[in-house]
Amino acid sequence: xxxxxxxxxxLGMAVVFSFLLLLILSVKISQRFLSAGSVxxxxxMEAADLRRxxxxxxxxxxxxxxxxxxxxxxxxxxxxxxxx
Amino acid sequence: MxxxxxxxxxxxxxxxxxxxxxAPVGAAASTGGTGADLAPMGAMVGEFAKTTGIFGFLFPxxxxxTDGIGSLVMVAVGLxxxxxxxxxxxxxxxxxxxxxxxLLANIPLAGMxxxxxxxxxxxxxGIKTGVFPLLVFMGVGAMTDFGPMxxxxxxxxxxxxxxxxxxxxxxxxxVLSEVVPGIDFDLFDAASIGIIGGADGPTAIFLTSxxxxxxxxxxxVAAYSYMALVPIIxxxxxxxxxxxxxxxxxxxxxxxxxxxxxxxxxxxxxGLCMLLLPSASPLIGFFxxxxxxxxxxxxxxxxxxxxxxxxxxxxxxxGLGVGSRLSAQNFLNLETLGILLLGVVAFSIGTASGVxxxxxxxxxxxxxxxxxxxxxxxxxxxxxxxxxxxxxxxxDRENMLLMFxxxxxxxxxxxxxxxxxxxxxxxxxxx
Numbered sequence: 001x002x003x004x005x006x007x008x009x010x011l012g013m014a015v016v017f018s019f020l021l022l023l024i025l026s027v028k029i030s031q032r033f034l035s036a037g038s039v040x041x042x043x044x045m046e047a048a049d050l051r052r053x054x055x056x057x058x059x060x061x062x063x064x065x066x067x068x069x070x071x072x073x074x075x076x077x078x079x080x081x082x083x084x
Numbered sequence: 085m086x087x088x089x090x091x092x093x094x095x096x097x098x099x100x101x102x103x104x105x106x107a108p109v110g111a112a113a114s115t116g117g118t119g120a121d122l123a124p125m126g127a128m129v130g131e132f133a134k135t136t137g138i139f140g141f142l143f144p145x146x147x148x149x150t151d152g153i154g155s156l157v158m159v160a161v162g163l164x165x166x167x168x169x170x171x172x173x174x175x176x177x178x179x180x181x182x183x184x185x186x187l188l189a190n191i192p193l194a195g196m197x198x199x200x201x202x203x204x205x206x207x208x209x210g211i212k213t214g215v216f217p218l219l220v221f222m223g224v225g226a227m228t229d230f231g232p233m234x235x236x237x238x239x240x241x242x243x244x245x246x247x248x249x250x251x252x253x254x255x256x257x258x259v260l261s262e263v264v265p266g267i268d269f270d271l272f273d274a275a276s277i278g279i280i281g282g283a284d285g286p287t288a289i290f291l292t293s294x295x296x297x298x299x300x301x302x303x304x305v306a307a308y309s310y311m312a313l314v315p316i317i318x319x320x321x322x323x324x325x326x327x328x329x330x331x332x333x334x335x336x337x338x339x340x341x342x343x344x345x346x347x348x349x350x351x352x353x354x355g356l357c358m359l360l361l362p363s364a365s366p367l368i369g370f371f372x373x374x375x376x377x378x379x380x381x382x383x384x385x386x387x388x389x390x391x392x393x394x395x396x397x398x399x400x401x402x403g404l405g406v407g408s409r410l411s412a413q414n415f416l417n418l419e420t421l422g423i424l425l426l427g428v429v430a431f432s433i434g435t436a437s438g439v440x441x442x443x444x445x446x447x448x449x450x451x452x453x454x455x456x457x458x459x460x461x462x463x464x465x466x467x468x469x470x471x472x473x474x475x476x477x478x479x480d481r482e483n484m485l486l487m488f489x490x491x492x493x494x495x496x497x498x499x500x501x502x503x504x505x506x507x508x509x510x511x512x513x514x515x
């Protein structure tokens with residue numbers, strides 16, 4: 001019985017390793033044909049990201065922030081004055 | 085007090101109703117009675133008492149009092165599983181239905197696991213046929229991102245090495261049955277026990293349901309318990325086999341993997357399975373089908389259903405069905421102890437061989453591999469990868485290993501499915 005187990009182990013590990021080795025090989029082959037597409041996809045994504053960031057002009061956020069903060073301060077002062 | 089008066093009134097009404105029931109019973113008895121009539125009150129109460137659970141536990145139908153006690157012990161096992169799931173958060177998604185299934189299966193006289201009982205049908209329809217584990221595997225496929233493995237394909241070898249745990253445990257089971265008198269595992273049993281080392285629930289349940297259904301309860305309990313214990317089992321082994329320098333190794337950034345590559349991948353894997361190992365195609369096929377739905381981007385509704393509603397629904401019944409196999413006869417024996425012991429051996433050897441393989445690969449490869457990601461080769465997605473990440477941070481606070489560990493982690497799932505495929509061919513290999 002134990003000998004049967006050893007035989008099964010040899011066969012099993014050989015199959016598992018060869019399956020995954022072939023898988024690695026096939027991934028590498030498909031990478032050869034398809035990685036150019038991946039690079040292009042990444043470049044497009046980055047470009048789109050950059051465009052999005054540019055559209056939201058760098059100063060705009062600050063200006064909104066300043067407006068919000070001054071409004072909050074004004075409200076606070078008004079409340080303080082009301083209490084007096 | 086009006087409430088007391090009302091209570092007394094209710095008692096009186098109940099007594100009148102009871103008396104009106106008792107009177108016709110007595111009358112029927114005095115006239116000799118027909119088959120449709122009830123027995124005298126005393127006999128009726130006696131007969132009814134025989135249909136209670138207490139009687140079932142004390143005087144089981146088989147006549148052996150040990151069976152009744154056994155069922156009670158199994159109820160305790162079911163409660164323990166519920167406690168582990170609810171109190172300790174051990175794989176709760178499976179252990180809650182499984183623990184409850186165990187309770188249902190051990191209710192005396194209810195016959196829920198006999199033909200005609202609900203749990204019997206759940207088991208026969210979903211687990212004996214292998215349908216439920218495969219549907220769950222499809223959901224797992226829909227949740228798996230193979231990107232890290234495609235980006236660094238050689239880490240798939242770690243997923244292969246970790247399957248060594250399966251086969252050494254198989255040998256261990258055979259040795260145990262030779263050495264220990266009360267244990268008698270045949271080759272099918274040994275294969276089912278070995279697959280615990282695959283650290284992949286659906287694969288273990290599928291293989292065991294096909295090869296030795298009697299062990300299903302014990303194998304599933306061991307597989308899921310040890311998967312929950314991965315954060316405790318793995319770190320000492322990974323630490324013992326590596327030195328601090330190795331644990332600090334930084335790996336090169338993974339490249340971006342595009343959509344087309346991810347779509348082609350499941351089809352390539354299925355192609356390999358088609359050519360090399362058709363016996364693994366139920367597992368690999370459903371796994372890859374789920375993954376294709378995820379990656380192709382045109383069936384988002386199907387993909388979402390598969391990875392949420394469907395997998396959840398099936399998990400409920402899978403757990404109940406597996407729990408129904410937890411009967412005293414199948415579970416309370418020396419073999420279960422053996423399975424629990426072998427399960428932890430399987431996980432440990434799998435972890436160790438993954439780490440050692442990573443060290444071996446480092447000798448021959450220019451691209452450094454942190455050996456800590458080797459332990460993630462024993463599937464248990466994503467827990468094992470998280471363990472690698474945690475150990476990596478322990479050695480170097482800025483070394484993020486999670487994404488690198490996901491490569492061997494998902495390769496381990498394919499590896500254990502392939503190993504299961506080989507073990508499924510056992511039926512043809514026997515002479």
